[in-house]
Amino acid sequence: MEAVYYSLLLLSSLLLIPVTVIFIQVLLAVVYKKESTKYSYTIDADYTACILIPAHDEEVGLTRTIRSVKPYLSKNHYILVVADNCSDNTSSIAIENLVETIERTDATLKGKCYALEYGFQYLKDKNPDVVVVIDADCELTTEGLDSLVTLCAKEQRPVQCLDLMLAKADASVKTKISAFAWLLKNHIRPLGSSVLKMPCQLMGTGMAIPWSLAQKLNFANGSIVEDLTLGLDCAQLGKPPIFYPFPTVTSYFSNNSEVGITQKSRWEHGHLQVIMTVLPKMLIKSIKLKDIKSIFMIVDAAIPPLALLSMVLALLTMINIMLALHGYLLLGVLSSITVSMFVTSIHLSWYFFGRNTISLKELCVVPKYILGKMPLYLRFLTNKQLSWIKTKRD
Known part of the structure; x- marks a missing residue:
């Protein structure tokens, strides 16, 4: 029983880490929400920028x-479109x-990462100061492109701008719950x-990359989450991404449930x-180098999808509470703290940011969704x- 106790204690302590990170992030976002204008940046229009749009069968x-x-x-x-393996x-x-x-x-190498590599190779003769990647199913909905380029x-x-789905x-x-999680x-x-x-993670669209760094990156990494991998690669090169909530790039979740399943499976x-x-x-490498920003970014990336985190937390909490009733109080205390922070994070996120996305009544369906x-x-x-696999469009 002692082995089980210490195993659960270790697991509970490890689970506390991602929940604590989320709690701190949400708390700071709420506190500083009204001060978003502090991110404004002096614009320098002399920087050249290519808006790179990778597009696979995006005629619609x-x-x-x-x-x-x-x-x-x-x-x-200026805009550059990479029509990648298109049949339309x-x-x-x-x-x-x-x-x-x-x-x-290319019938063999398929995927957005290869389209990006092709686009960046083409741009070698043009040498723009910055390349901004925007997906072909997204729209630029607010001002701030010039300040994004300047900051980068x-x-x-x-620099990653605000990407909302x-x-x-x-x-x-x-779908509304998925939009809230996003x-x-x-x-x-x-x-x-x-x-x-x-730093933040790169999100695939609305991301600005300085040309000097782009030449050191391997965009054709073959990953199905090329944005996550790319951001981590930047951090390893000592250039972790900056979050800049202007401008906003938006897209929409599909109403087709089958498409949604395929999309979520890939992500x-x-x-x-x-x-x-x-x-x-x-x-391990970042700890040896004592690179705090890289360590933070890796820990942030290690936070599993919210639904999976909720499942593990719920299961572990039930086990810990049962054992706490039999004298293993520390397990109950750890689970109580973790659950309290997690629930508080979700509530604060909804109250200050998510009420236009989903109602409180709809949010109560989350356990069934999970x-x-x-x-x-x-x-x-x-x-x-x-x-x-390309996500089908509505």
């Missing part, structure tokens, strides 16, 4: 994406919108980290694979998704 939404970007371009900004009219639509377009065809060029570090007006409660992961947590001057299976195979080695995701995590053990 590409025009909307290009037109959302054009009003915010400064005199030294993506390339011709890009040309019709009067933007520079290149085509890539001056700091010579990657929204639920449509007629979305299901499950808000917590992509807005609230990195905002809290930025208060501590700590979450890829994330878990990185946690298990990549992060331990990076953490149980519904159990097959997704079981598939990680039996049939994990390791290949890139």
Whole structure:
């Protein structure tokens, strides 16, 4: 029994780490929410920037994406579309919108990471100061592109702007919960980290990369979560990403449940694979170098998807409470602290940031939503998704 007790004590202590990180991030984001103007940056229009749009069969939404970007371009900004392995009219639509377009065809190497590599290789002759990646299913919805470019060029570090994935007006409660989880992961947590001057993860779209750093990166890493891997690679090179909540890039969750499952499988299976195979080695290296920002970024990346974290926390709490009733009080105390911080984090996130995304009544469906995701995590053990699959568009 003693072995079981100490094993549960260790597991409970380890689980306290990600929950504490989330709690601190949320608390700081709430405290500094009203001071977001402090992130404003003096604009220098002399920096050249390429807005790189990787596009695979995006004829439906590409025009909307290009037109959302054009009003915010400064005199030294231009758009480059990489029509990657397209079987539709993506390339011709890009040309019709009067933007520079290149085509890539490779039946073997498929995925966004290879399209990015192709685009950056093409840009070698142009040498822009900054490259801003915006996905072809996203829209630039607020001002701030020029300040994003300026910050990236001056700091010579990657800069991630606010990337939000929204639920449509007629979305299901499950989709709204996904949108709330996205808000917590992509807005609230990195905002809290930025208060501590700590880095954030790269999110794949709305990310600005200085040209000097881009030439040291391997974009064709073959990862299905290329954004997460890319950000960690930047940190290992001593250039951890900066979170800058201007401008805002938005896209929408699909109302097709089958598409949503495929999308979440790619994101979450890829994330878990990185946690298990990549992060331990990076953490050891960063600890040896005493690189605090890199260590923080790795710990932040090691936080599992919210639904999985909730499942583990609920199961462990039930076990610990039962044992606490038989005299193992420390287990009960640890679980009580962890659950309290976790629930408080969710409530504060919803109250200060998420009320326009989901109602309190709908938020109460979260336990059912979490149980519904159990097959997704079981598939990680039996049939994990390791290949890139394009998300179908509505």
